[in-house]
Amino acid sequence: xxxxxxxxxxxxxxxxxxxxxxxxxxxxxxxxxxxxxxxxxxxxxxxxxxxxxxxxxxxxxxxxxxxxxxxxxxxxxxxxxxxxxxxxxxxxxxxxxxxxxxxxxxxxxxxxxxxxxxxxxxxxxxxxxxxxxxx
Numbered sequence: 001x002x003x004x005x006x007x008x009x010x011x012x013x014x015x016x017x018x019x020x021x022x023x024x025x026x027x028x029x030x031x032x033x034x035x036x037x038x039x040x041x042x043x044x045x046x047x048x049x050x051x052x053x054x055x056x057x058x059x060x061x062x063x064x065x066x067x068x069x070x071x072x073x074x075x076x077x078x079x080x081x082x083x084x085x086x087x088x089x090x091x092x093x094x095x096x097x098x099x100x101x102x103x104x105x106x107x108x109x110x111x112x113x114x115x116x117x118x119x120x121x122x123x124x125x126x127x128x129x130x131x132x133x134x135x
Contacts (some may be wrong), residue, residue, distance in 0.1 A: 033091030
């Protein structure tokens with residue numbers, strides 16, 4: 001049986017299958033899949049602050065995040081290492097097992113599983129979004 005948040009995400013994607021909804025779903029899934037990714041608090045804080053500077057330099061920081069934008073890709077590159085990537089991939093694999101019967105979420109999970117680079121950027125985006133939400 002799927003977790004309630006997955007069922008809610010499925011309903012949201014079924015309602016609005018637009019590009020923005022899919023990107024948001026990828027970030028949410030990557031955040032959940034990456035719960036066991038360890039990043040030292042000081043390292044994370046510094047990297048996120050540098051990404052926020054890139055975001056601000058690009059214009060209005062409240063305009064939304066782009067998985068291919070400089071802030072997200074910069075943060076992803078700075079924090080990525082083989083161990084962290086493997087932990088995220090394992091988290092995606094574990095979550096994928098819970099998506100039976102949820103076609104929209106299953107498709108998003110498949111996309112993350114088949115594109116580890118996108119999964120990592122989505123995870124980095126979730127860190128940046130979390131920081132923006134706290135401010």
